[in-house]
Amino acid sequence: MEIIQIVGLGIIATILTLVIKEQKPLFAFLLTVFTGVIIFLFLIGKISSIIQLLEKLAEQSNIDMVFLKTILKIIGIAYIAEFGSQIVRDAGHESIASKIELAGKILILYMAIPIITVIIETIIKLLPT
Amino acid sequence: MLHWLSSWLREIILVILLASFVDLILPSNKMQRYVKVVISLFILMTILSPVVSLLKVEWDFEQLNNEFQLEDINTNGYEPMSNIVEEGETLKGKNEQQTNQIVQTKIEEMVYTQLVEQMSLAVQSVNVDLSIEANNEPKVNEMTIILKSQTETNSTLDASEIQPIEEVQPVVIDIQLNDMGENDLNDVDEQSNKAGETTEEMKQLEIEVTSFLVSQWDISSDQINVIYESQHGL
Numbered sequence: 001m002e003i004i005q006i007v008g009l010g011i012i013a014t015i016l017t018l019v020i021k022e023q024k025p026l027f028a029f030l031l032t033v034f035t036g037v038i039i040f041l042f043l044i045g046k047i048s049s050i051i052q053l054l055e056k057l058a059e060q061s062n063i064d065m066v067f068l069k070t071i072l073k074i075i076g077i078a079y080i081a082e083f084g085s086q087i088v089r090d091a092g093h094e095s096i097a098s099k100i101e102l103a104g105k106i107l108i109l110y111m112a113i114p115i116i117t118v119i120i121e122t123i124i125k126l127l128p129t
Numbered sequence: 130m131l132h133w134l135s136s137w138l139r140e141i142i143l144v145i146l147l148a149s150f151v152d153l154i155l156p157s158n159k160m161q162r163y164v165k166v167v168i169s170l171f172i173l174m175t176i177l178s179p180v181v182s183l184l185k186v187e188w189d190f191e192q193l194n195n196e197f198q199l200e201d202i203n204t205n206g207y208e209p210m211s212n213i214v215e216e217g218e219t220l221k222g223k224n225e226q227q228t229n230q231i232v233q234t235k236i237e238e239m240v241y242t243q244l245v246e247q248m249s250l251a252v253q254s255v256n257v258d259l260s261i262e263a264n265n266e267p268k269v270n271e272m273t274i275i276l277k278s279q280t281e282t283n284s285t286l287d288a289s290e291i292q293p294i295e296e297v298q299p300v301v302i303d304i305q306l307n308d309m310g311e312n313d314l315n316d317v318d319e320q321s322n323k324a325g326e327t328t329e330e331m332k333q334l335e336i337e338v339t340s341f342l343v344s345q346w347d348i349s350s351d352q353i354n355v356i357y358e359s360q361h362g363l
Contacts (some may be wrong), residue, residue, distance in 0.1 A: 050154075054147060054150065057143055057146070057147070058143065058147070061136075061139045061140055061143040062136060062139075062140065063140055063143055063144060063147075063175075067144065067147075067171055067174075067175075068147070070167075070171075071147060071148075071151055071168065071171065074151075074164055074167055074168075075151055075154055075155065075164070078155060078156055078160040078161075078163075078164050079156055081160060082156040082160055101159060101160070104160060105159075105160065105163050108160070108163045108164060108167060109163065109167070111167065112166075112167040112170055115167075115170050115171060115174050116170060118174060118181065119170065119173060119174055119177065122177055122180055122181050122184060125184045126180065126184075
């Protein structure tokens, strides 16, 4: 029953944060970050098993492993950027949060550059010159 | 073909499945659009992959054509290549043998006519033993010339009226001198005298014929055998 553990942890952390926020806003922020990290650590085991399943699927179907790796990297980038930007937004710094999000978007598009070039080349070759 | 199609389809299906998984995992925020665009590109790439591989390969049309032709030959029940080559080899061997024979008879004829016309000899027959060298050039191994014996030539002289043989006799004048000496020494009667005469003549002629053939045919004197018919007969 890990979901109960995680929900309980979340609720307690929220209450503590609300209590501390009046006295020390800095500690409240740190508490939020730690709570997020701990919940993520709880999930790491499950995530690894999901990724293993995906890898097995890809191997069986002879999919290019580059595809899978890129997709996983994109998911990771999306998650990490999301996590950071939300925490920063909670701390009240909207501009920094949006910069983190921008960095995440650009890195995701950067991952897609090889595929985009291959597709564009193919389409150009297909068209009669 | 079917195998390739099924693998292609499986790839597409799995990529789409993967994409939907990713869609579920994705944080529900602004990032989603970007991630979705990239994943849709992946799916497009997978669908296009046969086209990409077609464009990547540089087709060697000549080789393809050859392969098709080979297939045609094999399916039409033609003999396999190795058999044809083997047959060709045997035919080539036969052909070489035939040429060898033709060259041999030609050389024999040429030697015969040369001896008859230029040396005014009564030649019974000429045998040439030929062999083909590595560079496909024929080489004379041995040349056997069978001459009609002197007595016989005299008889054939009347029969087939070969005039030049008359001229041979003056050439043999010095031999007659030898004969005279022999005559003096041995003091034998006419017939045996005549026999001795012929052997001397024979030797002389042999040398002449041999040197003539050596100069004409560029072969060494050991390769030439001059035999008189009477000797041959014996």
